[in-house]
Amino acid sequence: MRKQPKSQSPLVFKRWSRKSYAVFNSLSKVIRIGVLGLGCSILSLPAQGQQSGADRHLTDSVFFEHELDEVVVSAQQSPVLQSELMRVVQLITRSEIEQSPSQDLPGLLQSLSGVDVRSRGSYGMQSDISLRGGTFDQTMILINGVNITDPQTGHHNLNIPVDIHSIERIEVLHGSGARIFGPNAFNGAINIITRKGDESHLLSSLTGGEYGFGAANISTGFSTGALSHHLSVGGAKSDGFTENTDFKNRNIYYRANLENAWGQWDAQAGYNHKAFGANSFYTPVYPNQFEETKTRFASLQWEEASQPNLKGSIYWRGHNDRFELFRDKEEAPQWYNGHNHHKSNVVGVNFNYALSSDFGLSTWGIDYRLEHILSNVLGTPLDKPVDVSSWSGAQYTHSYFRQGLSLMAEHSVYRQNFSASGGALLYFNSDLENAPGFFPGIDLAWQITPQLRWFASANRTLRLPTFTDLFYSGPTNMGNPNLVPEQAISVETGLKTIWNDISWELSLFRRWGTQMIDWVKNPGDELWQSMNHTKINISGLETFLTYPLYENKGSLFSKATLNLQYSFIHADKFSGDMVSNYAMDHLRHKFTTQLQFYFDDFAGLTIRSSWQKREGSYMIYRDNAFAQTQAFSPYLVIDARMFYRLLKFELFVEGSNLLDAHIVNVANVPQTGRWLRAGLKFSL
Numbered sequence: 112m113r114k115q116p117k118s119q120s121p122l123v124f125k126r127w128s129r130k131s132y133a134v135f136n137s138l139s140k141v142i143r144i145g146v147l148g149l150g151c152s153i154l155s156l157p158a159q160g161q162q163s164g165a166d167r168h169l170t171d172s173v174f175f176e177h178e179l180d181e182v183v184v185s186a187q188q189s190p191v192l193q194s195e196l197m198r199v200v201q202l203i204t205r206s207e208i209e210q211s212p213s214q215d216l217p218g219l220l221q222s223l224s225g226v227d228v229r230s231r232g233s234y235g236m237q238s239d240i241s242l243r244g245g246t247f248d249q250t251m252i253l254i255n256g257v258n259i260t261d262p263q264t265g266h267h268n269l270n271i272p273v274d275i276h277s278i279e280r281i282e283v284l285h286g287s288g289a290r291i292f293g294p295n296a297f298n299g300a301i302n303i304i305t306r307k308g309d310e311s312h313l314l315s316s317l318t319g320g321e322y323g324f325g326a327a328n329i330s331t332g333f334s335t336g337a338l339s340h341h342l343s344v345g346g347a348k349s350d351g352f353t354e355n356t357d358f359k360n361r362n363i364y365y366r367a368n369l370e371n372a373w374g375q376w377d378a379q380a381g382y383n384h385k386a387f388g389a390n391s392f393y394t395p396v397y398p399n400q401f402e403e404t405k406t407r408f409a410s411l412q413w414e415e416a417s418q419p420n421l422k423g424s425i426y427w428r429g430h431n432d433r434f435e436l437f438r439d440k441e442e443a444p445q446w447y448n449g450h451n452h453h454k455s456n457v458v459g460v461n462f463n464y465a466l467s468s469d470f471g472l473s474t475w476g477i478d479y480r481l482e483h484i485l486s487n488v489l490g491t492p493l494d495k496p497v498d499v500s501s502w503s504g505a506q507y508t509h510s511y512f513r514q515g516l517s518l519m520a521e522h523s524v525y526r527q528n529f530s531a532s533g534g535a536l537l538y539f540n541s542d543l544e545n546a547p548g549f550f551p552g553i554d555l556a557w558q559i560t561p562q563l564r565w566f567a568s569a570n571r572t573l574r575l576p577t578f579t580d581l582f583y584s585g586p587t588n589m590g591n592p593n594l595v596p597e598q599a600i601s602v603e604t605g606l607k608t609i610w611n612d613i614s615w616e617l618s619l620f621r622r623w624g625t626q627m628i629d630w631v632k633n634p635g636d637e638l639w640q641s642m643n644h645t646k647i648n649i650s651g652l653e654t655f656l657t658y659p660l661y662e663n664k665g666s667l668f669s670k671a672t673l674n675l676q677y678s679f680i681h682a683d684k685f686s687g688d689m690v691s692n693y694a695m696d697h698l699r700h701k702f703t704t705q706l707q708f709y710f711d712d713f714a715g716l717t718i719r720s721s722w723q724k725r726e727g728s729y730m731i732y733r734d735n736a737f738a739q740t741q742a743f744s745p746y747l748v749i750d751a752r753m754f755y756r757l758l759k760f761e762l763f764v765e766g767s768n769l770l771d772a773h774i775v776n777v778a779n780v781p782q783t784g785r786w787l788r789a790g791l792k793f794s795l
Contacts, residue, residue, distance in 0.1 A: 197530070197556040197566035199285040199605065199618050199653065201225075205278070205306075210707065210717050212750035212765050214275055214318070214326075214788075220301070222705065222719060224676035225285055225653045227698045229776040233783045234324075234347060236358045236387040237402070238269055242285055242299040243620060244649040244680040244697040246629070249297035249574050251288065255305060255366075255379060257410045257426045260295055262482040263455050263489070264579040267430060270406045271303065272381025274345035274362040276314055276328045279304045285653065286620060287572035287601040290536040290552045293478055293517040297574040297599065298622075305379070307368050308332035308339035313795040320788030323350030341366045351388060352783050355399055355438065358387035374416050380409040388438065394587045395732035395779035401438035405431040420465040428457045433502065436585070452499045452507065455484040455578070471524035474534075478517040485510050489582040489590075511578060515540040528558035540575065543596070548573060567604040573597065580628055580641045588630065591641040599624040614657040622649040629695070647695070651680040667711055674705040682726065696727035696743065713756045720749045729778030746772045761792040 201223050203211075213219050217238035221228040229247070230238040239247030248265035251258060254273060261267040281303055288296035306312075311333050318326040328345030343364045351357035364381040382405075389400035410426035434451040437443035461478035484490055485497060490511030499505035521534030535551040552570035559565055576594040583590045605618030626643040653676075660671040678701045705719045725743035732738070752765040766787045768774070774782040 197532075197554040197568055199603070199616070201283045201285070201655070203281040205280060208275060208278055208281075210715060210752060210754065212717055212719055212752040212767060214765065216269060216271070216275060216278075216281075216303075218750075218767070219275070219281065220283070221721065222676075222703060223283055224655060224678040224701060224703060225651075226283065227701075230782070231392045231777055231780050232358060232387050232389065233352060233356060233786075234349065234358065234360075235269065236360065236385060237266055237389070237392065239266060240269065240301065241697075242283070243622070243651060243653075244682060245298035248577055248580070248628070249295070251292055251296040251300040253292075253300060253302040254408070255377065255410075255412075256302060257379075257412070257424065258292065258459065258480070259408060259426075259428050259457075261428075261430060261455070262457060262578055263430065263432065263453055263484060264577050266579075267404060267406075267432065270383055270385060270404050270430065272362055272383035272406055272408050273303060273305055273364050274328050274330070274343050276316065276330050276345065277305050277341065277343040277364050277366075279306045285618070286568065286603055287552070287570040287599070287622075289572035289574075290519065290534055290550050290570055291521075293480070293519075293536065294515065294538060294540075294573050294575050294596070297572050297597070305364070305366055306330070306332060306341050307366065308334060308341040309368065314792065315794075316790060316792045318347075318788055318790030321786055322352045324348070324786075324788060326790075337369055337371060339368045352786070353390070353781055355388035355390040355401075356781065356783075358385070360385050360387075370416075373413075375414045377412040378410070380407075382407050389434075391732075391780050396587065396735075397436050399438045399442060401435040403433045418467060421462070422464075423460070423462045425460045426458070430455045431501065449487075449505065450502070451486070451488050452502060452505050453484060453486045453489060454499075454507065455482070457482050471522055473522045474520070476517070476519040478519070479514070480517075481512075481514045483510070483512045484578050486578075486582075488584070489578045509582070511582070513540060513542045515575075530556045538573070542575070548596075562610050563606060563608045565604070565606055567602075569600070569602045572599050572601060574628070576628055576641075583641075587637065588639045589641070594628060594641060594643055595626055597624065597626045597628050597643065612659050615655070617652065617654045619652050620650070624648065645684060645695075648683040649680060649697075650683075651678065653678045668708070669711050670707075670709040672707045674703075674707075676703045677701065680726075696725060696729075698723055699726040700724040700745075714754065716751070716753045718749070718751045720747065722747045725776070729775075732779045743775060744773075746774050748772055748774070759793055759795060761794070762789075763792070764789045 203219055208219060211219055211222070213221065215235035217228045217230055217235045217240070220226050220240060225243050227241045228238055240250050241247050242250050246265070247268065250265070250268070251260050252268045252271070253259065254271060259271060261270070281301065284300045286299055288300045292300055313331045315329040316327065318324070326345070326347035328343065330341070330343035332339070332341045334340070343362070346359070346361040348359045349357060361384045362381070366379040369376040384405050386403040389402045391398040392400050392402070407429040408427070410424060412424040414420070414422040432453040437447060457480065459478065459480040461476060463474065463476040465472065465474045485507040487506065487508045490509035493508055493510050496506040496508045499507060516539040518537040519534065521532060523532035524530065531554070533553045535549060538548045538550065550571045550573060552568065554566070554568040556564060556566045573596045575596050579590070580594055581590055581592050599622050601620065601622045603618055603620035605616065607616045624647045627645050627647050628641065629644055630639040630641055631644050632639050656675040658673045660673050661668070662670045678698070680697050680699055682695065682697060684695055701721065701723050703719065703721045705717065708716045722745065724745040728740045728742045730737045731741050747770065749769045750767045751769060752763060754761055754763040766785065768783065768785050771785040776782065
């Protein structure tokens, strides 16, 4: 009950290490999607100084036969994640980003197995990201380890103030991460690592294409004494591929790093502004919708360099959202009372302490997060309305506030070829009468041979309802302020291997979910209602394979690589005849292939295909009425990108959905067909 409403061949690991905000550390350094996706594990040690007995054991028990360059794959909510050594992590590196056919964040994530991207707006205007059959509200988003998940709705999770040219790599943790990161890492976490200024660089790019598309970006890295800086400014716009699909997007991002006698300091700040036609986004009954969002974000992280290790961070995220059900005022009916205005603020602070000894690695963490919203729709009524500063005549009439406290503890041990880690999250929230919640977990791994590893884990997880789940009511929706958190128990097991430069990974997982939150309605109902409506048990598998087809650095045709990824999900749903808007429309099959060809250092070609079959159905809206129920149809999408380098310049041509496939990911929302673009980059 609630109280109130660049790619290189597989090498071998040299030593385990940890940087600031490190959470994910790699066991393999093949930095292609399919390779690090196959051999990647999560590990973080408390300091870079003298090794303890546990550290020495990790250094000695090398996973692969070949010599590996040191790699740190990082994100952060707790500074040490020995437990995640046995987990599935996929990685998209800087070189993969540069040569990907998709130059927007949702498109990059779409290439990964087990990741479901349901886009409404094109080129990343609004996309929902989910993992392993979950919903878009069940995935935590982080920037350099800082939680920027939107409490209003998961639809805004990718409103991040980071241009793609500022991203160093993207890390995706599959499976429950609640005991490590806290609530809402229900099915996993996506950590976006940005570039630093410690290596001086200058990059500028211009892109143009069909539908009046244009994009520009300039970014630079430089140092002033001991302080390094990275700064990026960019934007994109389009007239739209059909009526009311135009958009504008602007980003400014800055990051500074400093290391001194006090430790390591990491500061970042950013601003994102989006304005886009939202054709049928939330209902096809009124297709001429419009949305504008503004996101501001800042954080400061500090870490001492000694052992034992102490680390802290503080962050703030502000978000403004204006949703117009009728973009044209003249079309609005008499009952329409005006646009929806929302202003949310999130403040968080956390501290983590890590102690390494001959008995293993022990970590403790405390995290406090405050979430607040002003709105004319969401929350409880205000005693006195507050003016909306950006829109004349509009007022915030409602507000809501909640705060949560997470206490985390974990211990990891390593004995020869076997490792184990156990821990728990104790969670308190001002919304919940039955607090605290206890969420334990355990992870195991066994090095069967130098080339083959078995891993397994079991975790209990939770997700809080968003403000939209709780309060949003409109012409076609009705919220529910009595929602309780959804919970689940997740287990998985699998194998990882690299043999003769071939990387492969297989994982099997099962999730028992209860009190699942979704917008549902019974056949014949007009309103979608937010409910803890059902149990959903998810079973599935994910497998990744990277195969180097050819490599001869002395020849014109120097390299070719094949990546194969497949995921399968089956859901046991206990929801009667209700129609689901989100939770029961998961990807059942997803098969992705990627071929990369390199011609020495001056040219290359990437071809990616993705075949997807979605479970579930939707009601077709036709002739001003909802008609029969239609199952989601499978589709095949092929994207490609070709580049040619000359001195400091790079000319590129890219195309998405080259077969012009008809795509339906979200009911009755038009999707982009074939889209061709070309551009020029200059780098120093």
